[in-house]
Amino acid sequence: MKLNLAILLLVLTTTIQAQITIKGKVVDEFDNPLPYVNVYVKGTTYGTTTDDDGSFSFSSKKKRGTIEVSFVGFQTQTFKITPKIPFLNIILKEEANVLDEVVVVTKPKKRLKKKENPAYRILKEIWKRKRKNGVDLVNHYQYKEHEAIEIGLNNLDTAFVKGIFKKNFDEAIKTINYDDDGENYYIPIYLTEKVSQVYGNNKENLKRVDIEAEKEEGLGAQSFVFDRMSNTFQNVDVFKNNITLLQKSFVSPLSSDGFATYDYVLYDSVVKNDTKLYNIYYFPIRDQDLAFKGNFWVSDKNFSIKKIKMEVTKSANLNFVRGLTFDKEFILKNDSIYLPSKNNYIGDFTFIDKNDANKGLTIKKNISYKNYVLNVEKPINFYDVEQVKIRPDQFKKSNNYWNQHHDNTTKSTYKTIKTVKGKRKIKKLTGLLNTITSGYVNLPFNIQAGPFWTMFAQNEVEGFRTKLGFRSFKTKDDRFRISGHVAYGFKDKEFKYGAEARYLLSFQPRITTSIAYQKDIEQLGSVLFNTNQLLGRSFGTAALLNRGNNFYLSNVEKIATNFDYAVHNNFHIGFNFTKANIQSATTPDNFSINYIDQNGIEQNSVTDVASDVYLTFTPGRFVYGLGVEQRFGRNIFPRIVLNYRHGYKDVLNGTHDYDKVQFQYNQPLLLGKFGLLDATVEAGKTFGTVPISLLSPIPANQSFSLVKNTFSLINYYDFVTDTYAATHLEHHFNGFILNRIPLVKRLNLRSLITFRAAYGTVSDKNRAINRSNLSYNTPDKMYYEYGFGFENIGYGNLRFFRIDAIWRSNYTPAAASIAEPTPMFAIRIGIMPGL
Template identity: 70%
Template sequence: MRFKFFILSILLGLTANAQLIVKGKVVDEFDNPMPFVNVFIQGTTTGTTTDDDGRFAFRTKKRKGVLEISFVGFQTQTITITPKTKFLNIVLKEGSDILDEVILVTKPKKRLKKKENPAYKILKEVWKRKRKNGIDLVDHYQFKKHTAIEIGLNNLDTAFIKQIFKKDYKETIKEVKYDTDGINYYIPIYINEQIAKVYGNNKNNDEREDIEAEKSEGLGAQGFVFDRMSRTFQNVDVFRNNITLLRKSFVSPLSTDGFATYDYVLYDSVVQNNTKLYNIYFFPIRDQDLAFKGNFWIADKAYTLKKLRMEVVKGANLNFVRGLTFEKEFEVRNDSIYIPTKNAYEGDFTFLDKNEANKGLTIKKTINYSDYVLDKPLADDFYKGQIQKIRPDQYFRSDEYWAKQDIEDNQDTYKLISSVKGKKQIKRLTGFINTISSGFVNLPFLNMQVGPFWTAFASNEVEGFRTRLGFRTFNTKDDRFRLSGHLAYGFKDKGLKYGLEAQYLLSYEPRISTSVAYQNDIEQLGSALLNTTQLLGRTFGSTALFSRGNNFFLSKVEKYASNFDYAVHNNFHIGFNFSHSRIQSASPENFSASYLDDLGNLQSKVVDVASDVYLTFTPGRFVYGLGVEQRFGRNVFPSIVINYRHGYKGFLNGTHEYDKIQIKYNQPILLGKFGLLDTTIEGGKVFGTVPSSLLNAVPANQSFSLVPNTFSLLNFYDFVTDQYVSTHFEHHFNGFILNRIPLLRKLKLRSLATFRAAYGSISDENRAINDGLRNASNTENILYNAPNQVYYEYGFGVENIGYGNLRFLRIDAIWRSNYTPPSNSIAVPTPKFAIRIGIRPDL
């Protein structure tokens, strides 16, 4: 045993002597420890990186070698090591590395506690000052702003280029730009440039932006989708704790709560223009979180942001989005004031999945800031004035004007777009994008579109299988005149239905529009409580393809209507509607909407002659289009609608005089990393005695799809009220819960919760004109039930369901409170629980 122990001791000693232990510490010239410094033996992969205290230690089988100590921004050192080397004290001196050097940094395997991370000390100083630094420090400011938006097709190979240009391929390929990968090609199809002057008054918190010039070229005018997609890059303020993109809240890397979402790595520091800059990288802790990865440079002493580059992580899985990249650059003045000099945003959109080999759509938005003037005040009234764009050609300027501007020359891009926009393949591709987003198919030879395709087929108990063809005139999205309509046919009732609406923009400034419409169609009345400018009925109750149970509660509506809309501001409208409607049951043998008139006689038709005065206020909403038709962005904004309606009896044979007032308020609330809470509160009251078709039916939904602001477990006309209030709450957690469950987070699903409630009543007078008819008629009437006890539904759901890049499905499980449904013979039992499906693309 002693001999074996002796031999073992000798072997262990030889092994130990064969290994060289290298230890040391790395500091800078000011004796500050330097973490994450590379310490390797030249010609090998043996080595390590320093810890938070700048220390390192590793073993090597080599008896000697040359140790290389390197850190970007510092001079590389080499030291010869031998068995006699004990402990190395290494001082690195700053080098002359420039800011734009390409660096590869990976996410740390071991996560440091916040206070142990050297980046924390720097970020603490940034948080203290981020509300103090910048142009907010001065009372008044001015600057010039040049914005360029470019849209193009990316990831194109030579076969695709040859197919487009054919005989001109050899000449054109010289002009075509390479994509970001430097291998495939990129072809621009649209460009828009704008020059503006911005004036700010921090004393009164006023800012004015005057557009000076604008020009564009390409295929973007064909639809609203390009405007909507380019607005993806609106208001990206990294100094806020949360950044809103596509109605989702992303945690900013400069957030005071950033360490709950990100891992930070203080990589190195450099000196630029006598200013020391810290380079900090950030990575999301969970790849599925709505977060970014990238790096930023912080100036020493003032702790101001010099430069930032970040991109949305692919795990966030946004519909149609393959990548979003953001770059911001700032100029530091007087060690305290930083001013933006450049913002560069780029989005990469694909249809099916995020495969890098697929063709996609690139949107680039670059904003350059120049000609700053600080602390030069103008009159207070000047800052309150705003010059808005009201006409498509309002800011057209000559080529001579643009030639004098000291901006990046995009003439090659304009030239290439001019030659590309007439190509059939490009037109087909952009037409497909517009069709997917709007539902309309272009017929360019007629300046017309047909659609939307999702209303082409439907089914209900009255019409049976129903087909519908919609159409509208369309030259560009800024058309001043628009004619739209539809033809529909029911194979059961063998009836032809139709509607036609003409809209015209009377004035650009102030914005005044008018429209007239005629309709003879079948509608599901009561599927929506409040409507302002929609003249033609587009109710889902009669246009759903699949529904539960049966539904004979449909009305035949012949309507003449007109609208006059005055825009006090882009998002503040006052309007007036006047309509004449003849309303009767679409299936008298099954459902009677009859009522007793003042003489006690049975009447089956209502003639509703009414006027509406409405007010809509939507502060912060994005509006697209300068023509009579506009589209609205899906950004986060509040909405207030107030409508007053008066019915006329006797005038134009109107059968009832009444007054109705309704108010609706919607407020999406971003709760940072906890998601988005979408809240809606609505209420109304009818003054007067009127039949069911003029009262307020609590909006039911008998389809299998989810419809906003409706109740999925009610039947149509279960509740009819003359005064009501309803609330709808829908909270989208945006992955906050499911991303933290190890097995589920790989599926990239997101959870949500819903709660809806309604309360209302009906007067004895309104009950009396209908309730007595059940014995006098062979058909069942609506029972005037009202939710005089709060009726509510609640549910839980999962969204972001799909495949690849298409994840716009959601599934909700919904329960309801107990209530006694009407005992109509034609009604179907109301379920207490249901599963419903929703479809909602993000863009």
């Protein structure tokens, strides 16, 4: 998500409307006042509950819409809002054959200890059974699942809609729906559906999912952005203690530690079909916490959840989120098992702030389950079949098929999308979103220019540097893609360039190949290794503002090729072959890479001819796109990379024979309400005698911005190693600490702490051939940096900034001949847009 939502929402903001006051009283048929009745403007957060006398009063910015009056056991009533709404005298009638017993327990003004709370006994029984629910209670199961994801523009006023349809407004308005508040309009712009047959074996922990049909329509069908938005809501498991949502951990209302986060109120109980159901409401103790408010119904026989509603509070420490609601319903099967029947997720996102008057973006995800078959055993080898989608139209079905699966509402949505997707104003909105999130601008002939955020940079060799990139792009599923760039330095007056062509050889198994050529400047001391990235993209030549002087740049002319085989979407085996000519990009006085060759002759350049074999494993990662270029989701997943490199001497004029083994493991860990720990460990060793250009400098960062897995308080080439180990730890508290501090919590800031360390050595043989003007210093006593910071800095939803205070260890390398002084403390800024 993150920035993907932000720019589209920028153009959807309107001014605040005047408020109206709504007053009234609610009584039953015998004129008895009804306390705690819900009185709300439907689809909004405007509303209240009646007091002990049945009276209510609240303000609303909505001048039109529907007031809904509801109370368990009584028939719900609705009223239209008018500009001069009168005092409402409302009589609620009791529902027949529904309510046999009502026990009203008001929320105490003072928090009760959990053992004193009437809801505690029920929750204890839920906790005992939470590990086995629904289909987990049977040995074998199967069912049909229908998933629909819709994205649309909400809270649109009449003027905006007229601007879209112009002369056809009167006709179009007949098909455009109102928002839930019944006041402004909602226009869908993208809809995708999937029907699947699901089979499971709980005895062997096996599962098989067969996709039966897929359908997609709308402006997002050709971009990665809407794929990512479509996966905003993964299926929420309310029985887990913590729920992962938007890359953050929310405490489940059914958590065994829920009383530390929620106030629970046993509201009432209902006897229905000889089963007693308890209705429990829950509220976050602190509104800023990542938690929900809502209620759930639970059976008294087996303490299974019948229905649960969850809503993220508007005050929660989340950006761009005006509203998130989740509804889950369960059906009773075989008189003892509650099975999922329906999941509804709705997200309402705005750009500048969460004001109800602003236009926004709605994402809806609806999942229905039916045709359950329980305890019908399938052979074990039945589950060996894995269905893999390899073509965009692989599961396309006829209109006759979808007519059987669509209701009138869905058919109307598709009709509306087909109408609006050709409208110029809507295409501009979605085009702007795609441009900002990808960094590329559409040009004629299926060419895109970008990314624009690397267009300008500054360094001591090139001076002011400008760079223009390009790529071919017809659809997200292009089988062939070419990309490249042209750069120019205003100080050295040199053009640099590079290009890469990639082709998808096979859909199944997925095999890609690519070839690239580059003649450009690189900062070889800023990264330790990469796998299938052929063109150099080091930040050392891309930063606009830097600390100190950086002459440590190299001219690199290389040709490279890659072959990548996907054993699985998240398990790749690859092979690279490169030939690179490397020289210093400046004079020897500023930066030299000289060395003594095997004949005792001093050389000033390296020809590196090498091959790489790598393995990458990313279990649980979301992958989008079926073409040669794929995109990856922002969900939480580990990453393991193993790379073996061999250098060839005398092959294509290669100058060195060596071997290098490198390993990296990244593991983000969600620690419940305590936040997210992002941990990385990496290590490597070079076997053979090689010059500085082929060794492994500890990655430095001399820019004033934060860069992942680098050290901010050392200079490029301060530490040069052939054997190294490093770790990078960042813990993001996600507001856990600052939400508990009075006054400070209003700022919606989030705190974090960091720790980075490196250890390394270099052999005597590699020291002996060094004739550069840099000394080979190594962190053989371990070098480390530590700090703390604040993120989510900004205004309203525009909280893109992070500030870190960083200190370093006292271990300082011996002074090199051209080394810049290194600070002991620094403040660094990061631009990290997020929710």
